[in-house]
Amino acid sequence: MGDVKTSEFLPPYLRSNAVVRALRDTYASFSERREALGLSNPGSVENVAREVQKDVFLTNLMFTGLRADLNRPLSVSPMFQYNHAFAMGSQGLPPYAFSAIYGTQGVSSAFVQRAAESANTASRFSCKATSITTVS
Numbered sequence: 001m002g003d004v005k006t007s008e009f010l011p012p013y014l015r016s017n018a019v020v021r022a023l024r025d026t027y028a029s030f031s032e033r034r035e036a037l038g039l040s041n042p043g044s045v046e047n048v049a050r051e052v053q054k055d056v057f058l059t060n061l062m063f064t065g066l067r068a069d070l071n072r073p074l075s076v077s078p079m080f081q082y083n084h085a086f087a088m089g090s091q092g093l094p095p096y097a098f099s100a101i102y103g104t105q106g107v108s109s110a111f112v113q114r115a116a117e118s119a120n121t122a123s124r125f126s127c128k129a130t131s132i133t134t135v136s
Contacts, residue, residue, distance in 0.1 A: 065089030079103040094120075 014020045066088045073081040082100045087093035099115035111126040 065093075067093065077105055079105075 010020070066086075067090070068086045070084040070086075071081060072083075073079075075081075080100075080102050083098070085094075085097040085099075087095055087097075094117040097115060097117045099113060101111070101113045103109065103111040109128045111124075113124040115122045
């Protein structure tokens with residue numbers, strides 16, 4: 001601010017207040033230390049976070065995990081297959097998952113799928129029931 005002191009901008013009743021004086025002296029002390037270091041302004045918080053992720057974290061250049069899916073069809077009609085899925089190094093994928101699929105073909109076809117992960121289990125069932133109409 002040049003030669004103009006900040007106390008000149010304060011109203012007279014705040015210039016003699018002990019709390020305001022302590023805050024003003026603390027701010028002036030930090031300002032002097034910052035100027036003595038000669039550091040440049042790093043910019044906004046978003047830019048600092050982007051620089052840290054780009055320069056410090058090497059996630060774009062590192063190997064972050066492994067996933068393997070093993071499928072085994074046992075039968076075509078009726079359809080029956082099972083699947084083992086293994087994952088390592090990923091926070092979003094379960095370390096092991098097993099699923100089995102059973103399906104039939106024909107007039108009333110059915111499809112059943114069961115998946116089991118480390119702590120979760122999910123099932124899906126679909127049935128198509130149609131009647132055969134003959135035209136004579």
